């Protein structure tokens with residue numbers, strides 16, 4: 001997880017918040033819809049007035065898979081890729097950490113943990129609540 005992760009104008013505020021280990025989602029200022037990942041348009045109403053709001057970092061496992069064969073060299077297996085549904089509604093594609101890969105179940109409560117990146121940003125991963 002030490003490769004360069006690209007940032008653009010839409011995703012920059014989200015990444016900057018991770019420097020302070022704050023998990024955020026986009027919020028539409030027109031309809032109140034919350035979404036992740038960051039986009040130029042609201043997926044609820046098509047509006048373009050969007051800001052970022054902090055979320056609790058709590059959620060539940062929506063779905064997951066255990067990866068046993070690395071898609072490229074340098075990744076240690078097995079690891080768990082998951083969809084986590086945040087308490088606030090949006091879903092993140094993330095990793096589950098801190099437990100044996102065979103120990104996870106759907107609907108399990110989780111909370112955010114952080115993996116540091118070399119440039120000071122962090123990647124949100126999730127651990128058992």
Ligand SMILES: [Zn+2]
Nearest residue numbers: 028031042045
């Ligand atoms: Zn909207």
